[in-house]
Amino acid sequence: MNPERTAPRPGLLYRLYQRRLRREIDPARVPHHIAIIVDGNRRWAKQRLQERVSVGHRAGARKVPEFLAWCEAAGVKVVTLYLLSTDNLSGRDDGELQDLFGIISGLAGELAEMPEWRVKHVGSVDGLSPELVDALARAEERTKDRAGLHINLAVGYGGRSEITAAMHSVIAEHQAAGGTIETLAERLTPETIGAHLWTRGQADPELVIRTSGEQRLSDFMIWQSAYSEFYVVEALYPDLREVDLLRALRDYSTRQRRLGR
Numbered sequence: 615m616n617p618e619r620t621a622p623r624p625g626l627l628y629r630l631y632q633r634r635l636r637r638e639i640d641p642a643r644v645p646h647h648i649a650i651i652v653d654g655n656r657r658w659a660k661q662r663l664q665e666r667v668s669v670g671h672r673a674g675a676r677k678v679p680e681f682l683a684w685c686e687a688a689g690v691k692v693v694t695l696y697l698l699s700t701d702n703l704s705g706r707d708d709g710e711l712q713d714l715f716g717i718i719s720g721l722a723g724e725l726a727e728m729p730e731w732r733v734k735h736v737g738s739v740d741g742l743s744p745e746l747v748d749a750l751a752r753a754e755e756r757t758k759d760r761a762g763l764h765i766n767l768a769v770g771y772g773g774r775s776e777i778t779a780a781m782h783s784v785i786a787e788h789q790a791a792g793g794t795i796e797t798l799a800e801r802l803t804p805e806t807i808g809a810h811l812w813t814r815g816q817a818d819p820e821l822v823i824r825t826s827g828e829q830r831l832s833d834f835m836i837w838q839s840a841y842s843e844f845y846v847v848e849a850l851y852p853d854l855r856e857v858d859l860l861r862a863l864r865d866y867s868t869r870q871r872r873l874g875r
Contacts, residue, residue, distance in 0.1 A: 645820035654826030654850030673852035700772035719749035730762025737771035773836035
């Protein structure tokens with residue numbers, strides 16, 4: 615059996631269940647911004663006895679446009695995909711990283727081909743291959759004037775690194791304006807720091823989804839997700855179905871968000 619073959623078309627009962635789930639979601643309570651921790655690609659490959667984990671990464675990349683289309687159809691306006699962390703850059707072998715760089719480069723180009731979708735790189739370019747940096751920059755430049763679904767590709771991303779970079783930026787800006795160390799403390803407000811994050815100008819995610827059943831944040835959007843709702847999907851990311859997203863949206867629509875209160 616080819617592990618990369620196209621999935622069969624959903625049957626009648628599945629489609630009926632999809633329709634029921636859609637009816638149970640309040641359109642007025644669909645999150646504006648969903649962030650998803652893409653997890654389980656390596657396990658997906660190992661379960662299929664594949665020697666190269668890149669098989670799983672490629673399967674995950676093929677799922678991304680489909681997942682984004684589900685989000686768009688549901689009324690979501692911004693999606694952030696956690697694809698490659700700063701920890702991955704030091705914790706994976708070189709062969710796997712080179713495969714990942716190529717896969718993500720291809721994905722960025724594919725998403726830029728989609729009408730109206732806007733692509734933005736969220737993360738640091740340190741440690742990324744020149745080809746990947748170029749692919750992300752080209753996708754961002756090509757789509758910058760589009761008004762459709764906004765897609766953040768979190769690549770070379772880490773929440774602690776992001777906050778550190780924001781602090782450096784605030785200090786550099788303060789010094790350039792002639793500020794002193796004595797007046798710096800006045801500048802260090804949540805609003806100022808937020809304005810220097812890689813996601814500056816964007817609304818924080820109302821919903822964070824993680825696939826593969828793991829229940830940890832893994833250094834993802836630790837500033838932006840302070841008041842986010844969390845939802846865990848048991849499926850490995852390449853096996854994600856539209857009903858998994860619809861269940862997450864239905865669950866979110868029933869929650870009472872307290873926003874720290």
